């Protein structure tokens with residue numbers, strides 16, 4: 001199959017390109033050519049900006065693809081443009097959505113695709129509208145769409161996130177043996193899928209008739225705690241450091257760098273991948289968390305994205321105050 005990937009050099013999309021090529025598909029990628037990583041040398045590249053609607057649609061049509069995977073569709077307008085480019089011309093269209101269509105907060109463990117859509121963010125709300133437009137086109141006109149809703153997907157192409165945000169210095173802190181901050185008590189569950197494994201989901205679903213007209217959550221089937229995740233990074237770095245827990249509300253009051261917490265990682269979120277595993281039984285994650293994290297750190301290193309933790313002492317000061325607090329209260333210093 002000739003497959004047009006919109007994106008192609010990003011975090012998930014590079015995993016998709018790799019998996020498609022392993023499957024023997026011919027891959028063409030459409031992007032602006034601005035990403036810090038170049039396209040693989042033997043992949044055909046069509047340059048353009050998808051927000052330039054008519055140019056994008058014209059160029060997509062000129063590829064004569066059998067299938068397309070859209071990784072950078074964020075709004076109803078993006079989805080409408082994809083419909084103009086591909087309706088009646090391709091056998092399968094995969095649209096990348098997000099689990100942030102469900103929330104956060106999400107009110108149960110292992111939320112499946114029938115969970116009500118309660119997106120709080122404009123990102124999630126716009127994805128809901130894009131998903132709905134494509135599903136209507138499928139129901140009304142047979143547009144052959146599959147929607148994938150990824151949970152957190154990590155790997156080269158993106159910063160390795162920790163729970164509290166401020167992702168530049170945390171690997172450097174571990175390397176230097178400094179404690180790291182986390183929010184809550186560290187037992188909150190989350191899912192972490194390596195981008196190589198995510199790529200195999202998109203490539204695996206492609207061309208499967210039973211997947212057309214379906215929506216799938218894409219999440220690592222095994223949730224782990226944030227403390228587990230931070231310790232996996234320590235294993236990858238080869239040094240163990242203390243995790244110091246702080247109330248999330250306190251961090252929010254201290255500095256804007258922690259402001260992302262209530263919008264995503266500050267909530268326990270666990271999604272069911274059962275429907276995906278039912279329809280794609282040959283898929284299961286193959287990359288270990290340690291291996292995936294190591295690759296992610298190598299990528300950050302290569303692009304000089306690991307910042308020097310000595311240049312900012314806020315985290316040290318918060319940790320010092322947290323540790324001193326019980327004794328200060330006991331001594332009556334804080335009434």
Ligand SMILES: NC(=O)c1ccc[n+]([C@@H]2O[C@H](COP(=O)([O-])OP(=O)(O)OC[C@H]3O[C@@H](n4cnc5c(N)ncnc54)[C@H](OP(=O)(O)O)[C@@H]3O)[C@@H](O)[C@H]2O)c1
Pocket residue numbers: 006007008009010011012013014030031032033034035048049050051070071072073096097098099149150151152153154157158
């Ligand atoms: N990673 C996660 O945890 C996660 C979770 C849920 C959902 N998602 C979804 O996954 C998708 C992101 O996939 P990804 O991680 O592969 O993407 P990414 O890392 O953001 O990469 C974006 C790719 O698209 C290209 N691109 C960006 N803007 C463009 C534009 N205006 N026109 C043409 N090309 C453009 C980039 O190349 P150029 O810059 O050179 O154009 C690059 O190839 C999004 O739909 C997101 O909502 C991700």
